[in-house]
Amino acid sequence: MKVKKKIKTIKVVVDKCNGCRACEMICSAFHANPQYSSNNPERSRIRVIRDPLKDIYVPVYAGEYTSAECMGRDKYVIDGKEYGECDFCRASCPSRTLFKEPDSGLPLKCDMCESDPPQEKPLCVQWCINEALVYEEREEEVEEGEMLGDVETGLEAMIDKYGLQKIADTVARISMSSKC
């Protein structure tokens, strides 16, 4: 069954990026627990892929986790600048550290800073006052279905890595010991 859904996106205007990485900083601060208590760009769900001498500045925000490496490793030349395929890809995948928690290795995904009360715009957009990041909303008809939350995305990655049985056993053991 199809339902109307608000689609939230961030338009990236690479020519306006000044490479300051404020988006990385504020993203990690927003997602810290307690909120804003710490920051660490390595935990960010947005990354500026930079190669300053080649004039490459591409802010990319994290999309879905993919459990398999992709086949492509091609290079693309746009306006005389050479980009690797990962420069555009929004997925966290087994072959790169991008969009993974530095401690656990679990995948990170952009949640558009959904919070209660809701933010007017995602924090990276608010902090990019050079307008390289533009928040957009539109309505679309989509198939009804549950979107995966953070925990589920992480669990899925763990299941891919260790197998369902091992994860289930571990969860059982942890819940047992935490009861004691």
Added chain:
Amino acid sequence: MRYAETGFNLEVDLSRGSVDRVETDPGLTELHLGGLGTNARLLWDRVPADADPFSPENLLIFGTGLLCGTPAPGANRTIVTTLSPQTRLMAFSMMGGFFAPELKYAGYDKVVIRGRSPKLVYLWINNDKVEIRDASHLQGKGAGETAELLRQELKEPKAQVVSIGLAGENRVYYASIEQGRSSASRGGVGAVMGDKGLKAIVVRGTKDINVADPAKFMSLANDVLKYIQFRATNPIPGVPAILSGLGSPQEMAIHDESWHTENFAWGNARTRRKGFWTEEVEKTWRETQENARKRLISCYNCPMKCGATVSVPNTPVYMMKCYSKLTYTMAAMSDLEFGFQIAQKATEYGVDAFSAPQTMAFAVELYEAGILTDQNMPGFPTDNKERFYWLLDKIVRREGIGDILANGTYWAAQQIGKGAEAYAHNNIKKHEQLPLKLGMLNPIYFLMYSTGEKIGITQIEGQFPQAPFNTKEEREEFVKDWFQVPDEKFKQYFLDWEPRGENSNPYYPTVGMSCEIVDWMEKMHYIDDALGVCAGLSSFPLKPPYHMHNYPLFISAATGMDIDEAELSQIARRNRTLVRAINSRRGLRRADEKPPEDHWKKRFPELEEQLRDEYYKFKGWNSQGIPTKESLHELAMDFVGEDLERRGIIKNEG
């Protein structure tokens, strides 16, 4: 848990090849904050007063500011502190970029380098893993080239690198430390790095930086961002365009260079070219800049765009900031394209873009005056541009005359003799200054030039307008929203300041007012340098987003220390006094504190002495400019007073 800072320094002894992670004393943060403050404290505590800058016992400290790595916009400065080979005093050099936050995320507030490596090495800091590695394959490589090679070698594209070029390796007195898009240039910090046998420091960090009161801190940081946006659409009226906004001068964004090219002196800081900026020049220079500039770029977590990626024909791409765009052009009496081209080479060699072109122009002048001859300079080209390339190569290699010129104009003039001293006419404390030749003495600037220890005038000024406004209405308009003043009296000083008549330079602002104004400006710089906040968002522009009233709130929310304006003021004073004491101990006296003889056409010897006297008193220094025991006691630095007394630098006044 330590907030804002990591609480750990990395201590590296290159003689022994040892690396230690050392927990720091939180009490020192309360006394000095961090950055420059605690750097100065390390220098005072650990470097012998008579140490040679080129000796294993000299320290080379890379300090991050207290707020670096927190969400505070523009908090990204690395403060490099050591003894300068050129001034023989404390070197005072800082850079923006990305190194300081990365170091914090790796878990360190400072990297303290001591000793000297027998062979060229680099330091690889990867969170807790720190290694001293062989760098013999990088010998002679450019600073930027080195950074790229190391990122590839270590397979760490996200690592941040500080490095030296050939000038640093060869201990050129004005060698810089480069960081891709920024550099620590003044005072010869790159020469000390070269003397230690350290080619580069590479850092990669993936840890957290915590703040004590997150909600309060974020609300303050958001206010700063909002104010930056407000100022972008509301430039300050009544001042030249270059002074109406925020950030460091937007040299890479603006095309109109009438102000610099007509007011600053060309060549060896001598030739004013009034009427230089014609339509034709403007057209050519605009085209050159538009073609060369690829992108306006920023330092970490800062929306200002003070730098640019530059690409000119037949020259590798590089990044440039601020005024180095003009320094080579004007020293060589040349065009902008030449400036962009030679700056690439100079940046790779790693030289200070103030001192290097001035020293080269000085050599050309000596040659034209017959003091240097073809005997000293065999094969010296006739074309001025080629001469500059020739000199640059000789200097960074310390070949022939270059070996002497590599020591800067002051020392080179002494070595050359034959009247060359008269040509080294633009130094303060043995260091090349802005090429400015002005008319009437300005009392505020007289004090800043004379007593500043940062060896660069633009690093002291900023909060008070450089000149009076023409009409009372304009002045009234200016003070209306001037909430940054630490005290209302400054508004009145400005309102009463007239371009002509009784209330004009040199006797107005009065001696007393001048002391207070300079002290305020200087204080803000010392706070920025302890916090690691860029002066471009604070102490340098008029009406900035960071000021005396919100800084204590920032510091309290970041660290959990409870601090008010009076206490912050006292810390700034303590840091400033400590820097002075380090230099007093190394022989700095009143006689050293004077601007060049020809800096202003109209001088006022009596007034100048009075200004110095009063400012020293105001600062708690004696008539030689040395901190008194009483003032050191007030600042909880009795140990400094006792040391100065023991050495006979101050007398036992008790």
